[in-house]
Amino acid sequence: MSNTSILSTRNVTKKFGGFTANKDISVDFHRGKLTAIIGPNGAGKSTFFNMVSGGFMPTSGEILFDGKSVVGLKQHEFAKVGISKSFQITNLFPALSVLENVRVAVQSLHSVYNIWTPRSKHVEWVEQAEALLELVGLQDRRHDQAANLAHGEQRSLEIAVALACDPKLLLLDEPTAGMSPEETRVIMNLILKLLEHRTIGLVEHKMKLIMGVSDSIIVLHQGQLLVQGTPDEIRSNEEVKRVYLGKGNH
Known part of the structure; x- marks a missing residue:
């Protein structure tokens, strides 16, 4: 594992x-x-993403985070340890307020609730939640369901x-799925803003988007690595063109 990884x-x-x-x-x-991470349907993206985020354990091989095995x-x-994943299917408490959703996430990382928890702790958790909502642009909706x-x-x-656990690595599973162009722009601007302070990995189908924002692209095909490289390297790779880009995925 290199120092840059x-x-x-x-x-x-x-x-399986x-x-x-x-x-x-x-x-x-x-x-x-x-x-x-890109690839045609059935390329193994979701399985691989689940392994690097802790959802699945590899049958064999090694996953190293900050030089230590997380298998x-x-x-x-x-x-x-610093890896957090946002799921493809929205994973929220719909009946709770926007603020309460984030506060619960913040609180769950610190302690199991008990009646002896000092009130100051609750204030601290709410303040952390408020700061995260401001970061993602939802502070005006904090009291909405x-x-x-x-x-x-x-x-x-x-x-x-x-973001409640302040991850070093944030993993996003198809963050713009089902979004309008305007919603997509807002989310991608947020992702680029978050990139200023952390590492981000994502699975995404929108090729033009990926080519415009990624530093590195992993291409999977039939469950195996086809290539990893910069957008320019991926764009000019003949094998990628043959199995993926050439099939009209843009």
């Missing part, structure tokens, strides 16, 4: 019974950079929840 996978393989979803994937997420850690332990937010706003709220 915050997370590296080495020969990571995942099997007799089916091999990922095979021998070795890639690097470079510190302070945006790394995108075998439970998903909540990934958050404690999460269910009443527009789709793009819900994704922004979920990113705020993912």
